[in-house]
Amino acid sequence: MRNYALTVFNPDGEKLLDESFTAENDDAAKKIGQDKLAEKGYSEHTHRCVNPEAKLILFHR
Numbered sequence: 001m002r003n004y005a006l007t008v009f010n011p012d013g014e015k016l017l018d019e020s021f022t023a024e025n026d027d028a029a030k031k032i033g034q035d036k037l038a039e040k041g042y043s044e045h046t047h048r049c050v051n052p053e054a055k056l057i058l059f060h061r
Helices: 026-040
Strands: 002-009 015-023 046-050 056-060
Touching (some): 026 056
Antiparallel strands (some): 002 015, 002 046, 046 056
């Protein structure tokens, strides 16, 4: 399992969510990240999810 970081920002740059989670691979992490965003109502906010190498796997501005 690998560790991923999911961060959500409001328009002025304040962090609304900053959490980590584990997933088997980047594809699974992307799905988990999208599910977490939808669950918390942040799908349309600026967000990013990065893998352990800091590669963006999910991004919305």
